[in-house]
Amino acid sequence: MVPLNAVPLSPFPLDQWYVAGLSWELKDKPLARTLLNREVVLFRTGSGEVAALEDRCCHKSLPLSCGTVERAGVRCGYHGLLYAPGGACIEVPGQDRIPSKARVKAYTLVEKDSILWIWMPREEGAVPTHEAPDYWVHGDSRYQFKGDVYHYDAPYQLIHDNLLDLSHLGYVHLRTIGGNAAVHMNAELKVEGSGDKVRVLRYMPNSAPPPTYLAAWPFKGNIDRWQEVEFNVSHLLIWTGGADVSTEDLSDPQRGGFHMRGFHAITPETETTAHYMWTMASNHHPDRPDVLEAVYEQTALTFHEDKEVIEAQYENMKRFPGAPQIDIHVDVGPNRARRIVERLVKQQVQEGA
CATH class of the missing domain: 3.90.380.10 (Naphthalene 1,2-dioxygenase Alpha Subunit; Chain A, domain 1)
Structure with a gap:
């Protein structure tokens, strides 16, 4: 039986760590990248945390990669919704209430040895089954x-x-x-x-x-x-x-x-x-x-x-x-x-x- 939260059939092996980028690519702007047919935005918050989200604002669908990076997350460049690394909208300019459905898909992104590893799951939201690979050479x-x-x-x-x-x-x-x-x-x-x-x-x-x-x-x-x-x-x-x-x-x-x-x-x-x-x-x-x-x-x-x-x-x-x-x-x-x-x-x- 197909799980309700399963991702569409993929021509690529899933439940794998793939490389989304190299550490020095994440500077002061969000980075758009298509990975395994999925549109992803990569960014490093002002506090230094790396994150990967679906590259789409849940309000009017502008790519979040068209926005800006702030200390708490990435802000949409259309109406200013601010998203935390976990995908939840944490600010809607002009209103106090944040809709409960105001969030986007988040991916597990790990930074190790100057490499950005992203977990590509078989089921949406699934946590990694093992740690991202080490690469000792970069630290030798x-x-x-x-x-x-x-x-x-x-x-x-x-x-x-x-x-x-x-x-x-x-x-x-x-x-x-x-x-x-x-x-x-x-x-x-x-x-x-x-x-x-x-x-x-x-x-x-x-x-x-x-x-x-x-x-x-x-x-x-x-x-x-x-x-x-x-x-x-x-x-x-x-x-x-x-x-x-x-x-x-x-x-x-x-x-x-x-x-x-x-x-x-x-x-x-x-x-x-x-x-x-x-x-x-x-x-x-x-x-x-x-x-x-x-x-x-x-x-x-x-x-x-x-x-x-x-x-x-x-x-x-x-x-x-x-x-x-x-x-x-x-x-x-x-x-x-x-x-x-x-x-x-x-x-x-x-x-x-």
Whole structure:
């Protein structure tokens, strides 16, 4: 039986924490964002509390994102109704009485490690069943990080595919993190996982360091290079790096060398568009203490290259609707991730949520 307060059937996995944004996006104005087909306004009150509400005033339906942020909440820009972070209207200018139905839908929004996590429930008003994820990298003094938010005119799972298959680096990212294409395509590959997670491990021993690595770290020659990708339904963690040949054990989680730790949150906007919230953290060599901006700029360039490829890919998929695609060896990780999403959505449909 479908609960009376169930949300409409969703093509996306629900009862999940998704990334709504990055902490520094919330300044002195409300932020409008469509997340999983839901119109949401994000804001930080004058007292520092973060909140997420349905982006609609219950009076005349003006988007609350057209309003202003105050110490107690967000004020509608049409007739001045003031909403608290919990969604209740707490002031109607010109009258003392506040109608009992004067409220809008509120979402649970949590700020952790400079990331804004929003709980997308299967039943309206349901509380989270578990805590929002931690991301220790942002608080680790060994790393400096910086990031950005991109909008994609493409379905979110095409971005998953791209991040879980790093063999494309040798073709798409020759100027930055690429390297020899043949080395990438023939890298030692291991795919593992359990539950709703997938891990893709790729190792390229005794390979030439790519331009981004050379700009950030004084390698002596060839390097032993690693790429480790962890897929979660709402985000991926990618740890890449390299060390001088035979100086580090690549199975040691505390290994040295040059490290790049990427946080990649892929949040669907609609079935055909997506938000990509990302940060890149890197360590630095004592002889090169100021590499953050260079690593960030190189990473941003890389992601722009990916964006061009993925959006062109989707445009061509629309030109050839239903055309079959073949699988090759590098598709194991992406295919596993797609099966996880398919299973979760199918389960929701069967349970009527």
